[in-house]
Amino acid sequence: MAQLFVDTREDVYRYLLTLGVHPPKAQETVQEVFLRLYSTLRKGEKIESLRGWVFRVAHNLGLKVRARQETEEAFEPQLERQLTAPAETVEQDLLEREKMVRFHRAVEDLSEQQKRCLFLRMEGLHYPEIASTLGISASAVGEFLRRAFLRLRKVRDE
């Protein structure tokens, strides 16, 4: 359990940031998720995939936290600004950074569901686990991912 917390907390935290939760709330949410996990296991409930469970609960809690943030803006990490910040880099790096900016924009342009499927896939979740997190079918996950990949692929061709 402690090991799972150490191994997973940063991943879940990062996922919550991509969901628009502000950093302090995201960190609190991660801790809350693991307390819920402990409590659930102590009650003797069987959990098939602990990682899948953690992301599902984090996603649901994250959405609630984000909804409560309605007075403030959703968290925006300003990645593009960081990526385009002037730096002394060789031309190759510059090209890589430009490509990354284009890729980031393409990710931002994906539909919310496509983006969720993509981020959860990047965290190593299987399609049925992603499906259970988002409350959709595994075949829908396959379809969202296919469309997302189709759009991201265009960045390579540009």
Next chain:
Amino acid sequence: MSSFEMRHPEEDALLRCLDGELSGRKARQVERHLGTCGQCRTELEELKGTIADCANYQAMLAANLPEPPQPWRDLYRDFSRIDESLANDSLLVRVTRSLVHSGAPRWAVAGVSALLVVMGVYYQLRQTPSVQAATLLKRAVAVAEAKPPAVRRHIRVRTGTQQFTRAVGPQVAMMPAAQTAALILLFQAAHYDWNDPLSARAFQTWRDAQPEKTDTVTKVSIPQLPAETCTRIRTEAVEGDLAAASITFTADLAPVEERLEFRDQEWVELTEIADPSTGSSGGSVAQSVEEPVRAAEPPSRSAALSPGPSASISDELQVLSALNLIGADLGDPVEEKLSNGKVVVTMYEGVPPDHQKAIQELATHMPNVEVRMEAQVAAPAPAAAASAPATNSGPAPIQSSVEKKLGSHAEFERFSGMVLDLDEQSMQRVYALRRLAQKFPPDSEAQLSSKDLDLLRELSRKHTAVLAEKVGAMEHILVPMLTSLGGTAANARPAVQHASWQPAAEDIYGASNRVHLLVTQMLGATVGDSAGANLPSNLQAALKDLQANLDDCRRLVK
């Protein structure tokens, strides 16, 4: 080429295939299609490129997103709060419910509830065993890490069959003694640190990895330290190879004793000793070592490997047993043979990295074993060769009939996926069993010691038991379908009773191959002469033959 191979796979199938989300059968269909379709291969390469972009993007996110604003909280305290509240809740709920059900007056229910709340507050001042255990271990780890690392410690290791002293510590090289090889495998399988087993850290790491466990913490007095009160933590785990472990600490939180009880009845006791030459801790441990508390069970993994000057079939058996333990004897491209006085294990491309590591480890601890890596894949398994490449373009009539019975193409896919997966799992066992039968024919078997013979029988039993389960499941699915298609088992051969298990294993091999060929023909993975009207009866008879051969073999390896 079959119709499945000619069609392009569904739009999301390539990504699913790369993500490992396709069933075994579907993945094989896609792979076969890729072998013949350049367009889909290009598509696949593009997808791989986009997946690599995603990985870079994820790395960029990790580097650029803000760090957590606070240090991470120590959740143990919160866990103890949860433990206490659960314990109180359940007691309160239980007692209140029983009072209400017994028809006690309302004032009595309220009074008892109030009393329980008071008791709960008192209870919160104490700790539950799991919290006590976690806290104690945490403190013991901190104590151990605050001390300067000992250059060398000595531990007495005792199992049901052997006893020896072992040096541990940062400057001690791994001891490649033959007697420890089997123990190392045992510890590895249980995910218990072999390098420093008698330590709070090793115990804590194992305990933390257990999703379901029960702890007890007791005060004990141990013979080697009669004047001191020690604390013992015992943790019983629901899953994993290690069923229970207990560790005993002195008042200064130094670990002095440990007992590990494995799920297969093996046990290992570790005792800290000060002077290995006398085997005593302050001169008292050697005397205090008792005879094993249980009768020494024959270990399922041979605990004593005694390699002679050159490798024998006994060594070969140990290697096969170790491969089985690792899980590398079921379809991994690994070969082993006796050559120039060594057991040479050859790994071809495609052995999973964790298996590779475990096999390399094996060679470190078994002096007569040499591990080689070869780039080329070994010759394909005969079952694959037996499957003739399909050449027709439409589904065979038998497939249409099956699909019609099942009601839809999707149902057919599900049905065939299940059957082909079971068939593949069965064939893996059949090959592993046949390999044993060929390596140890009756005359070689006669040269084995009784312990080795037990090991060989155990391996054979394991393979036949799983095979029986898979064949049973396959029959359960197939026979109703075959019967509905007009099949009978009338052509099954009369059962043959062998005198030894090896020829029975060979018969299993023959019968399984017939089943495999007919199943793949029926489901369109291959075409063949018998894909016609006789297939339902032929397959039903082949399944019955296989079952009879299997019964015969299981009788002989009992």
